[in-house]
Amino acid sequence: MTTGREYLRVSVDRSGRQKSNDEQQEDNRRCWSETDFGEPYRDVGSASRHSRTRRDGFDDLLDDLRTDRFGAEHLVLWESSRGSRKVGEWVELLELCEQRSVKIAVTTHGRIYDPSNSRDRKSLIEDAVDSEYESSKISTRVRRDAAALAAAGHPHGPVRFGYRRRYDPDTRRIAGEEPDPAEAPVIEELFARLEAGDSLRAIATDYERRGITTRTGKTMSPQFLRHFATNPAYAGLRLHVPGRRNGRVKPGEGSLTEGQWPAIVSMSRWHAVQKLLGDPTRRTNHGRNVRRGAGRHFLSMIAVCDPCGSVLIVGSENRTNRAPFYRCQQAGHVQVSKAGLDDVAERLIISYLRDRRNTHVDPGADTELAALRDQIAAIQVELDDLADQVGRGDLTAALAARAEPGIRKRLETAQQREIELSTPGVLRRLLGPGADIAARWADMPMSAKREAARLVLSPGYVGQLRVTPNPVPGRRGTPVEERVVLLRKETNELNSPNSIEE
Known part of the structure; x- marks a missing residue:
């Protein structure tokens, strides 16, 4: 009686037509009934050169042959392609088997090959070339079909949050996708609030408070919501990135076509949100670890130090009696009362928006x-x-x-x-009919106020809010208004905020 060890592999089979590892093993043992089988090597996954899946069983087989721990006379394969569809891997296996005097028994061929025999070796290598060629043809056909489906706007992959699948009642095949009545409003709200100036963190916190979760019951983090907010599928667009199998898509990567499913949000709103999320001025960490409280202070990273042009941040407070203040991030050129500067900025914004000559919502x-x-x-x-x-x-x-x-x-x-x-979306919640702008302002979350300040206190609107040093060093009584200047786009000159509506 001879000895043998099997290498059993099956690709992930959704059709139910492939031989499972157990079925391959039964065939092997019927064919080679005079063989004493040892522990088999097992893998589930493709052996194609296009596959990115690790095959631990195959790696163990090669390691045992290299270290002379294989411990059998024959390597038993159900068919030669079970070994590998990569010619390089297959040749390495043949060479190791030849070095250890291990013969290869192929059940579907009903014969045993000797790698040291030139004719047998040629037959086995030809099998590997044929397998790799067939694998390449399948891969090309799959990529071509995927590109055709993308061009036609067909949905791809698992059904995304916010949608549900419709199935043909006779064939049970997918007939299309439609907004899910329970999930679609969550997506609509997300986009509407982002366009209005709410932050991803504020929305995530609110969703958690209200018990809105993923389909698996997990909390929706800001990063998770960002993935939703940047997905073009919600605007009815199909994204296709040739060759990409998984991972995040880079901005501008791939091509967009009109999808064959209804949009949950309009393309105009989707594009507005992409513009907001892609704006580098929204970042409060500027390449460093996020500070505790970043984005919670009204003018932090928005107001500017006039001498050096650096942004102002909230000063670290060691003395318990001192009120919070803004300071120059770069070199400490200026310090100013946080409450005083916030008050000046709020009055500037509200005064500007009350003048309908500046903004108009029709x-x-x-x-x-x-x-x-x-x-x-x-x-x-x-x-x-x-x-x-x-x-x-x-x-x-x-x-x-x-x-x-x-x-x-x-x-x-x-x-x-x-x-x-x-008219920027962040201002629309302030400019609509009804309550006074000041009352609307008071009701806005800090994230939306910061978005409004970032827009209105810019050179193209009221002007960039800049703070000058205290004219008398050590004197605290200088009014904040006297230290504020505005840099306007049309003149590129500094102006004092002469009229601030009380």
């Missing part, structure tokens, strides 16, 4: 703006699709060059009209 214009932003997004998708057609060879570069200028002209015209109609 419900009709708002409707037109939403439609216009949807149009801009559609034109952008049209441009992306033109580039994809050239890349696939469906359209010549010459024809694309003739079509592109007209599409870009329409895009520029629509974008210019958007600028004329736009």
Whole structure:
């Protein structure tokens, strides 16, 4: 009686048509009934060169052959492709078997191969070449099909939060996706609040308080909500990144096409949120570890030190009797009362917004703006699709060059009209009809107030809020208003806030 050890492998099988490891083992033992089998090596996963899955059983097999711990006369495989679909791996296995005088028994062939025999070796290597070629054909076909499904806007992967699947009652195949009545409002609220200026952390805290969780019952963290907020699927767009299997998508990576499912949020709102989340001025840590309390102070990282141009931060407080203050982050050029500067900034913002010559919210214009932003997004998708057609060879570069200028002209015209109609979303909750702006301001969360301050206290609006040093060192009685100057865009000059509405 001879001795043998099996290497059993099956790919992840969703069809139910592949031989399981146990079924392979039964076939092996029927075919080689005169063999005394030792402990088998087992793996579940592809052996293709396109696979990224580790095969621990195969690695153990190679290690045992290298260290002469294999302990049998034959390596038994159900079929030769079970060993590897990578020619390099297969050749390494053959060489190790030859060094240890181990023969290879292939059950589906009904014969035993000797790696030291040139004819047997040639047959086994030809099997590996054929397997790798077949694996490559399958991979190419899968990628081509995935690209075609993406171009047609078909959904891909597990059903995302906010949607549910519809199935054909006869075939039970997926018929489409539709907003889930329980989950879709959570997504709608997320985008609306982000556009209005709420922070991801504030929304996450509120969701936790209200018991809103993931499908598995976990708390929705700010990072989790950011993943939702940057997902184009909620605007009815299908993202396709050729060759990507998992991991985060980088901004601008891949191509977008119109999906075959209804959007939960408008494309205009989705694009507005992407612009907000991608704004580098929203960061409060600037490359360092986040400070405790970062983003909780009204003007921290927004107001500016006039002498050096560095941002102001809240000063560390060691003396219990001293009120909180802002200070220059860079070199301590200025210090100013936190309460006093906050008060000046709030009155500047409210005074500016009360003047309807500065901002105007027209419900009709708002409707037109939403439609216009949807149009801009559609034109952008049209441009992306033109580039994809050239890349696939469906359209010549010459024809694309003739079509592109007209599409870009329409895009520029629509974008210019958007600028004329736009009122930033963070200001809309302040400027709508009803309660006074000051009352609305008082009800806003700090994250929304900071977004409003970041916008209004900028050179294109009221002016960049800058603080000068105390004119008399050591004197604390200088009013904060006298130390505030505003840098405006049109003049690039510093101006005092001469009129602040009380």
